[in-house]
Amino acid sequence: MSPLALSDFALVTCLGAGQAATLAALRAGRSGLTPCQFDTLPLDAYAGEVPGLDMLPLNQEWAAFDCRNNRLAALALAQDGFLGTVAAARARYGAARIGVFLGTSTSGILQSEIAYRHRDAEGHLPEGFDYARTHNTYALAHFVRDYLNLEGPAFVVSTACAATSKVFASAARMIETGLCDAAIIGGADTLCATTLLGFHALGVMAEGPCRPFDAARNGISIGEAAGFALLERPGPRHGSETIILLGAGESSDAYHMSSPHPEGAGARRAMELALAQAALAPSDIGYINLHGTATLAGDAAEDRAITGLFGGAVPCSSSKGFTGHTLGASGVVGAAICALALRHGFLPGSPHTNRVDPAFGSNYLREGQEARIDKAMSNAFGFGGVNCSLVLGRAS
Amino acid sequence: MMSLYVEGIGIYGPGLDGWAQSAPVLAGDTEYIPAPASIPPCILLPANERRRAPQTVKLALAAGTEAFAAAGRDPAGAVTIFASSGGDGETIHDILNVLASPLRELSPTKFHNSVHNAAAGYWSIATGATSASTSLCAHDDSFAAGLLEAAAQAVAAGEAVALIAYDVPYPAPLFAVRPVGAIFGAALVLSPVPTPASFARLDLALQPGSAAASPAAIPALEELRASTPAARCLPLLAALASGMAANVTLGYLDDMNLHLAISPASRPEQPA
Secondary structure, eight states, X not given: OOOEEEEEEEEEETTEESHHHHHHHHHHTOOXXXXXXXXXXXXXXXXXXXXXXXXXXXXXXXXXXOSHHHHHHHHHHTSTTHHHHXXXXXXXXXXXXXXXXXXXXXXXXXXXXXXXXXXXXXXXXXXXXXXXXXXXXXXXXXXHHHHTTOOSOEEEEOOGGGHXXXXXXXXXXXXXXXXXXXXXEEEEEOOOHHHHHHHHHHTOBOSSSOOTTBTTOOOBOEEOEXXXXXXXXXXXXXXXXXXXXXXXXXXXXXSOSSSOOTTOHHHHHHHHHHHHHHTOXXXXXXXXXXXXXXXXXXXXXXXXHHHHHHTTOSEEEESHHHHOBOGGGHHHXXXXXXXXXXXXXXXXXXXXXXXXXXXXXSEEOSSOEEOOOSEEEEEEXXXXXXXXXXXXXXXX | OEEEEEEEEEEEETTEESHHHHHHHHTTSSOOOOOOOOOOOOTTSOHHHHHHOOHHHHHHHHHHHHHHHHHTOOGGGOEEEEEOSSSOHHHHHHHHHHHXXXXXXXXXXXXXXXXXXXXXXXXXXXXXXXXXXXXXXXXXXXXXXXXXXXXXXXXXXXXXXXXXXEEOOOOTXXXXXXXXXXXXXXXXXXXXXXXXXXXXXXXXXXXXXXOOOOOOSSHHHHHHHHHOGGGGGHHHHHHHHHTSOEEEEEEETTTEEEEEEEEETTSOOOOO
């Protein structure tokens, strides 16, 4: 693929709102995971909850879109000068030439969970419940496209936990084939009973905060996040420090709906394809932000894939101990953390990981370190055996 | 503008039982007789997975399997795009129902079946396909969005892709707020270059403005098209069934549409 500029990005996780708050938490090694207080769930678990969303309703013309997922999307769009970035891009390209390709796994299903609790005696959902603008998978892009006043092609990719990685690939193809000149990519996933109790039912939730790659890891902690980026062709206005999307590799496991391939075969193929697109060798990569959700099988498979392809030298870490597993948003969060690592010369560590599994061969960073790197990779793998790896670099 | 060549079609819906039976109906040569959709079992899936698969998955797999067989392609090597206007309604209803009950204990199988990309996951297990696969949604316009992604992927990568679009009505009470009309699934195997199997060419162009979408010629099928997002492809499939050149407009979002010029691929190539 032709390299594309990731001109600007904005994100919100439980670490805070915006790049600076995120970077500060990463540098301090400060996890955002806290005992799960969400809803009234009887869960002995930790979660990465974004505080205050209950106090940030979407009002007036956006009221029909009001739900936790769209609220978090709006909060993320308001960070890091992103609304101004989009306005400038709109002036540059025209609204119809900017696509909106976003990812989510559960969109605003929480709104349906609430509506089901308030069914009337005949079982009808409450008056005013707006399925299309809240629960539907597309609701996120519908909201963001309207909110940003854009008129280009749009859709929502919903490939479970790889959703917001795959939108980088979709947007790159859309730009390459001339369907648009630029794209808003990213997405949002927010806490809801469906995922908290769903992963609980699968028996993969940790009781304490998740411990990626730890010998004693025992499952995931779920977080919520939203992140957005502007992707466009590199131009004269982009400086040498501009973050560049160099490659996106996609594959399918063809193995199991909710368990990874034990050897990480699909994960490895996604990484190989991303490197091939970027025309890079494994040794060119300076840091890998792992999928690393802290499940027994998932981390082991990813370690095998990493060591098989990269050997044991490339520094890597999962940021799930900071943010929790933000599910459909984990791809854009991982990409944003890679972008921060490239821009600020800091490789994040892994809070709550005390002792890396001695069976693992990868160079896992428990502590963050200052290091200037030129290329970084971000991994995201999901239910259905869907894998996506991104390679990011700098313009120079 | 982008061009794609159609190699194979799959279709299952009410009174539409595979392409061989449906093509003369869509072309207007045979009378359309509405009947409940019948979805053939997916013999490619291991027995365990076949038992667990929800109806949307069975529908998507049936349509996809038929299209690949018609194209004479091995699905194991092909990129896929799955387009549906939502997750599996029955599964999501069951989950929401349990979550609203005092016990709130979910079934792990139902949970993994609830993801929007469940059909893609089962498809890759059934066919051994390890290539890229994208599952996407644009509410009522999911077929047009899927076709756009399919075209971009086929043209950018220079390889054949399959678009599989499917929808199944939601049960009450969701049906009241999301009245999808009928079970309908369709699949197209699309190549960026003419191949021995290809029989029609599609020229796609995004157009601004809110021009009306092309209707289906047969009133009962127009009802199906209007009520069921995946069935928005019916005018395209009718044009392909007729074997004649045609123009079809697919609605796409509120402020644009996707224009399709369909021509038999045996005709001399027009300059692009």
